[in-house]
Amino acid sequence: MKKLLKEPFLHFVLIGLLIFMVYSLTTDEYDSDKDIIIDDSDISHLVSIWELQWQREPTTEELTGLIKKTVKQEVMYREALKMNLDHNDEIIKRRLAQKMDFLTNDVSALVNKPSDEDLESYYKENSGRYLRPHQFSFYQVCFTYDNHSDPVNQAKLILNDNSDLSPEQFMKFGDPLPFPYYYESIYANKLNSELGGKIAESLQELPLNQWTGPVESGFGTHLIYLTDRTEPKLPSFAQMKDVIRRDYDYDMEIESRKKIYDNIKSGYELKLKANLDKELKDKIMSEFGS
Structure with missing residues (x-):
């Protein structure tokens, strides 16, 4: 029981209900009409x-x-x-x-503000939210459908004849496009956003320090020279504490609002007399709690 009374979420709900009780007792603010x-x-x-x-x-x-x-x-x-x-x-x-x-x-x-213990527990339960994705460093050249009838085949031909070239020598190939020849330590989600498609997923399996491909993106077909790949990692609690507190407060607010609404809603009975499909009607009634 003592542990339950210390739960921050319970405090949210109790205070919320108190607000509505006090408000309901003070709504008659006029001495007369x-x-x-x-x-x-x-x-x-x-x-x-x-x-x-x-x-x-x-x-x-x-x-x-x-x-x-x-x-x-x-x-x-x-x-x-x-x-x-x-x-x-x-x-x-x-x-x-x-x-x-x-x-x-x-x-x-x-x-009251949550304790560090509350925040650490929340951090552990929601660790996936704070996991930093793969990072990649690589050179790339791209062959587009605008410039090639078969960019995939063109990429394969270039790779077969020039796979031993250094990145500096290889940059003469490919089509001119508005993104860099070399990406350094770019996160997977940002890479997918910039190039489109799921190119980051393809880079997770590529070998290091050699030209490989073809790899598809939203722009066309790429040949890739991957120099570094960093696996996903979880930042420490200390590094993410401010973000964790913000997320914790937000989640507690959402949950408390739901609980308060559920409590208020319990005093009402929904009578759905509209001519609706039975499955839809049952779903609405079930979610309302009737």
């Missing part, structure tokens, strides 16, 4: 927004105008509610749902 109260906090809010926009304090006349505008908005808002103008209004529904989301977002700001 006819009272429109403008207090110091309202004035401070109006002034802050003005200063943010205009980089100065409002004059007395400008402040008067802001207050009058706020009062008019409140009057019209209450009258609209009396007339049920908010009923089935998609914009209002969306805005109120967003405000509820903002409340759940505030939960993370109220929770």
